[in-house]
Amino acid sequence: RKAEAEKNRSVSNLRAAVICVLGHVDTGKTKILDKLRRTSVQAGEAGGITQQIGATNVPIENIKEQTKIVRGISQTEFRIPGLLIIDTPGHASFSNLRSRGSSLCDMAILVVDIMHGLEEQTIESLNLLKAKKTPFVVALNKIDRLYDWSTMSRKDVRDIISSQGPNTQNEFQTRTKQVILQFAEQGMNAALFYENPDPKTYVSLVPTSAITGEGMGNLLALLVTNCQSMLAKRLMFSEELQATVLEVKAITGLGTTIDCILVNGRLREGDTVVMATSDGGSIVTQIRSLLMPQPMKELRVKNDYIEHKEVVAAQGVKIAAKDLEKVIAGLNILVARSPDEVEICKEEVVKDLARELGRIKLQDRGVLVQASTLGSLEALLEFLKDSKIPYSSVKIGPVVKRDVMKASSMLERENQYGTILAFDVKVERDAQELADQLGVKIFQADIIYHLFDQFTAHREQLKQQLRQQNKHVAVFPCKLRILPQYVFNSRDPIVMGVIVEDGIVCVGTPICVQSKEDPSQFLDLGIVSSIESNHKSVETARRGLEVCIKIENAGDSAPKMFGRHFDEKDMLLSKVRQFVLCQHCLFFTKDRKSNKA
Numbered sequence: 396r397k398a399e400a401e402k403n404r405s406v407s408n409l410r411a412a413v414i415c416v417l418g419h420v421d422t423g424k425t426k427i428l429d430k431l432r433r434t435s436v437q438a439g440e441a442g443g444i445t446q447q448i449g450a451t452n453v454p455i456e457n458i459k460e461q462t463k464i465v466r467g468i469s470q471t472e473f474r475i476p477g478l479l480i481i482d483t484p485g486h487a488s489f490s491n492l493r494s495r496g497s498s499l500c501d502m503a504i505l506v507v508d509i510m511h512g513l514e515e516q517t518i519e520s521l522n523l524l525k526a527k528k529t530p531f532v533v534a535l536n537k538i539d540r541l542y543d544w545s546t547m548s549r550k551d552v553r554d555i556i557s558s559q560g561p562n563t564q565n566e567f568q569t570r571t572k573q574v575i576l577q578f579a580e581q582g583m584n585a586a587l588f589y590e591n592p593d594p595k596t597y598v599s600l601v602p603t604s605a606i607t608g609e610g611m612g613n614l615l616a617l618l619v620t621n622c623q624s625m626l627a628k629r630l631m632f633s634e635e636l637q638a639t640v641l642e643v644k645a646i647t648g649l650g651t652t653i654d655c656i657l658v659n660g661r662l663r664e665g666d667t668v669v670m671a672t673s674d675g676g677s678i679v680t681q682i683r684s685l686l687m688p689q690p691m692k693e694l695r696v697k698n699d700y701i702e703h704k705e706v707v708a709a710q711g712v713k714i715a716a717k718d719l720e721k722v723i724a725g726l727n728i729l730v731a732r733s734p735d736e737v738e739i740c741k742e743e744v745v746k747d748l749a750r751e752l753g754r755i756k757l758q759d760r761g762v763l764v765q766a767s768t769l770g771s772l773e774a775l776l777e778f779l780k781d782s783k784i785p786y787s788s789v790k791i792g793p794v795v796k797r798d799v800m801k802a803s804s805m806l807e808r809e810n811q812y813g814t815i816l817a818f819d820v821k822v823e824r825d826a827q828e829l830a831d832q833l834g835v836k837i838f839q840a841d842i843i844y845h846l847f848d849q850f851t852a853h854r855e856q857l858k859q860q861l862r863q864q865n866k867h868v869a870v871f872p873c874k875l876r877i878l879p880q881y882v883f884n885s886r887d888p889i890v891m892g893v894i895v896e897d898g899i900v901c902v903g904t905p906i907c908v909q910s911k912e913d914p915s916q917f918l919d920l921g922i923v924s925s926i927e928s929n930h931k932s933v934e935t936a937r938r939g940l941e942v943c944i945k946i947e948n949a950g951d952s953a954p955k956m957f958g959r960h961f962d963e964k965d966m967l968l969s970k971v972r973q974f975v976l977c978q979h980c981l982f983f984t985k986d987r988k989s990n991k992a
């Protein structure tokens with residue numbers, strides 16, 4: 396079937412290109428999408444744009460209308476039937492459009508605020524686009540905010556810029572140069588689209604304003620011409636099905652439905668579809684109906700869908716069927732054309748999921764992470780990696796009792812990691828109850844930053860507790876020699892093997908090292924939170940013993956790192972603060988302030 400589909404592909408039958416919008420928060424991604432849609436409606440009757448499921452279909456007639464103002468466009472032959480622009484901008488929906496490691500997004504728009512240049516999430520998006528080898532154009536947005544900008548919509552943006560006053564042009568040039576420089580720092584060539592020497596090696600910048608609409612025609616024209624010149628082969632329509640689940644949604648009256656982007660091939664009512672589920676298995680079900688919204692009207696009535704017998708790529712469509720509750724967004728849909736294909740499809744979707752999850756590198760110690768879709772999981776993991784929060788387990792789907800049990804075993808190893816970060820997923824009631832009993836923390840949010848804030852606040856609280864608990868503990872003096880071959884974790888918590896050279900080391904002992912720069916100063920490493928001797932947990936260890944200790948940063952100074960702030964040449968010393976050694980007995984100490992023995 397595959398070979399036949401391949402044979403029948405032709406340049407005379409192209410499909411719509413799938414376009415995603417990415418970029419830093421507040422750069423105008425949503426506004427650009429709105430503008431592309433609204434302008435199209437305003438552009439009048441010429442080929443009405445259609446609102447689809449999860450995406451907007453901008454047909455080529457409409458693009459022709461919108462790009463009339465673009466200089467030189469009349470020589471362009473439009474060959475693709477249009478653009479299918481994904482409605483939700485951002486990292487997660489881009490990641491959900493995946494197929495065996497590559498992306499189903501044909502071309503992306505990376506939005507950069509001309510006033511701010513490249514920002515943190517711009518760079519994240521850039522790395523994602525590079526990793527998936529997805530071509531993109533840059534919308535250099537908010538040009539209307541340049542000094543003294545005068546708006547002249549319905550003109551080619553090149554003419555609009557050259558008609559601005561000298562100061563405005565100056566500012567435009569300076570800021571653009573700055574952005575180009577920032578791209579160069581990321582190892583990429585970039586140029587204004589009309590100065591681009593080679594669109595294959597230089598990223599094009601299109602100045603736009605999503606508020607005034609200036610440059611939007613140029614942006615559309617560039618997307619179409621780039622798609623046609625660079626992706627003609629990729630955009631040849633194929634009967635081989637390529638469809639991905641964008642979102643799983645419960646809809647009143649329809650039950651659980653899935654929103655999917657059909658990138659190639661066709662789906663028909665009654666088709667037997669096979670998809671991966673969050674329990675690691677698969678479901679086989681028949682398409683009950685293929686739904687799309689009513690054609691765009693002034694007021695769109697919610698849940699007012701039209702049923703289709705067949706949908707042909709590329710389009711966004713909602714599938715209603717039985718048993719869709721556990722389907723995972725971000726994975727492919729397969730259609731079994733005959734009963735004997737069902738088993739093959741099942742195997743394939745399960746393998747697909749295992750492969751995607753298998754790519755994720757887990758740590759021995761770390762929080763547990765759960766998310767609603769593969770795309771949102773990846774977005775969260777990316778963020779945790781940047782924030783240096785390790786994760787030991789990942790899952791797609793709601794938090795159930797089994798997940799809490801898993802987290803509780805982490806709790807034994809390290810308090811702060813007995814935590815589940817639940818990103819945009821439900822927590823079952825009995826799971827929450829069990830978590831409360833066992834002391835497992837579950838943080839739930841649908842914004843990454845909120846999860847991060849909750850977790851860091853919790854970690855801080857644990858450190859405070861540790862500090863409090865150990866405030867009144869008498870500190871026994873000790874001197875420990877580091878065994879460099881047994882450094883298991885070099886930084887917060889420090890986990891390493893040591894020999895007790897002198898004294899006694901106890902759980903609760905604050906540890907410091909002599910500063911290299913100023914020997915009269917000591918660097919606090921933290922507090923010994925556990926000691927292991929011969930794989931057994933102990934409370935104390937005396938002179939001569941070799942033990943493994945864990946030192947947790949107590950939060951009163953920045954975490955110190957083995958290899959950077961200190962090394963094996965340094966002795967670890969107990970930090971004896973307000974305590975003095977007893978005259979009579981080496982290990983008996985006295986609090987100088989309260990004078991209590």
Ligand code: GDP
Nearest residue numbers: 420421422423424425426536537540604605606
């Ligand atoms: P997103 O977070 O990237 O989706 O950004 P939004 O589309 O929500 O835009 C963020 C803010 O910037 C909103 O207040 C928009 O009105 C504003 N904005 C977006 N595009 C432009 C633009 O081209 N010019 C100006 N002046 N403001 C813009």
